[in-house]
Amino acid sequence: MALLVASAASCLLRPHGVEGPRELLSPVLWPVSRVLSLASLSVRRNATAAWGGPVDDETARQWLQDNEAVQRQLAQYWAKLQERQTASSWQYMLSQQGQLEQAERWMRAMPREFPCLIVPAQVVAGSATPYQRTRALRVRQAGAAVGDYVTTRTVMTNRSTALPGMPAVLSASAVVGQIVSSGAWTAHLQLVTDPDFHLYGFVQRVFDPRHPRPIEVMDANSGPPRRRSLSEKDGPVSVYLTGCGDGLVSRPLSEGHAIAPGDLVLTMGEDGRLPMAIVIGRVRAVEPVPDSARHVRLKIEPDAQLATLEDVYIVLPQTREVAP
Numbered sequence: 001m002a003l004l005v006a007s008a009a010s011c012l013l014r015p016h017g018v019e020g021p022r023e024l025l026s027p028v029l030w031p032v033s034r035v036l037s038l039a040s041l042s043v044r045r046n047a048t049a050a051w052g053g054p055v056d057d058e059t060a061r062q063w064l065q066d067n068e069a070v071q072r073q074l075a076q077y078w079a080k081l082q083e084r085q086t087a088s089s090w091q092y093m094l095s096q097q098g099q100l101e102q103a104e105r106w107m108r109a110m111p112r113e114f115p116c117l118i119v120p121a122q123v124v125a126g127s128a129t130p131y132q133r134t135r136a137l138r139v140r141q142a143g144a145a146v147g148d149y150v151t152t153r154t155v156m157t158n159r160s161t162a163l164p165g166m167p168a169v170l171s172a173s174a175v176v177g178q179i180v181s182s183g184a185w186t187a188h189l190q191l192v193t194d195p196d197f198h199l200y201g202f203v204q205r206v207f208d209p210r211h212p213r214p215i216e217v218m219d220a221n222s223g224p225p226r227r228r229s230l231s232e233k234d235g236p237v238s239v240y241l242t243g244c245g246d247g248l249v250s251r252p253l254s255e256g257h258a259i260a261p262g263d264l265v266l267t268m269g270e271d272g273r274l275p276m277a278i279v280i281g282r283v284r285a286v287e288p289v290p291d292s293a294r295h296v297r298l299k300i301e302p303d304a305q306l307a308t309l310e311d312v313y314i315v316l317p318q319t320r321e322v323a324p
Helices: 002-012 021-050 057-109
Strands: 116-123 152-157 168-170 175-182 186-191 198-204 214-217 226-229 237-243 248-250 264-267 279-288 295-302 311-317
Touching (some): 057 116, 057 311, 198 279
Antiparallel strands (some): 116 152, 152 186, 168 311, 198 237, 198 264, 214 226, 264 279, 279 295
16 A cells, blocks of 8 residues: 555656556556566476476377367368358459449340340348248338238449339349339348239230130120230230239239230330330239139249248339430
8 A cells, every 4th residue: 555655756756747547656566567477487387396396298299189180280270161161252352243244234235215224132041031922920120010021122233322213123134123212231121912002014825826826806886895816916904013022913904805815015115214015924823803703813933932031123214315
């Protein structure tokens, strides 16, 4: 205690004062650290004496061999770890290259009258969690219920600012949804299976001359519809689609169109977010409408594999500059 008081008094009498607590307590800490150092040295000496003194040459050689074996194992583990890291980095580079190449393919596939920018993005925990048939267990969002299908994803982008509007999102081959909110580097993807997703499209009926498909065609004079077989010249059928959790469903339409499972469903491009003829999916089932005679409702199976969705492509339409 006397040493501590003397140390404090000497420090306070210095022209610049105390530089820190360590300087203030150094007269006390030094003896303590010295005692601990001597105690550790004594423990080591006593332990050596307890083990019977210095080891013999044979024991030392055995220990050296054991150490060398452990070092070799560590070197092997380290080499394997580096090899795995290199392979992982290489796979990541290939994945990034493949994503950029697919974005370029989408750019080339877009018609000239639809100028746009393709922004690559990645689904967070894409293949690690199979979401397509996943049901909600705990619900915090208003309007959602336990058991509802999980129909949203979080994606990472290369944009430091929010994306404009609600742009459409594609996989490598089909429409997968739209961006409903975004910020720096991230965005919220609403899948085509979400009940709040809506889209106009058309059904391209499969023509097979070996299996004629009878359809009903309205007469030009507004007479009763006449029946004939589907031909290659028959155009597509317009539909309005809504997500239904495990796919999409159409508004009721006439059964005279003779739409069948397997028919292709494509975008119509009416809202300016996508051009025409981007694949949405295929007709899974044609169901009668109970309260509407001679009308059916289509169930659509998305073409994209939503359960393993990883790389996606956000379509940002660009406005053309009009020359003065």
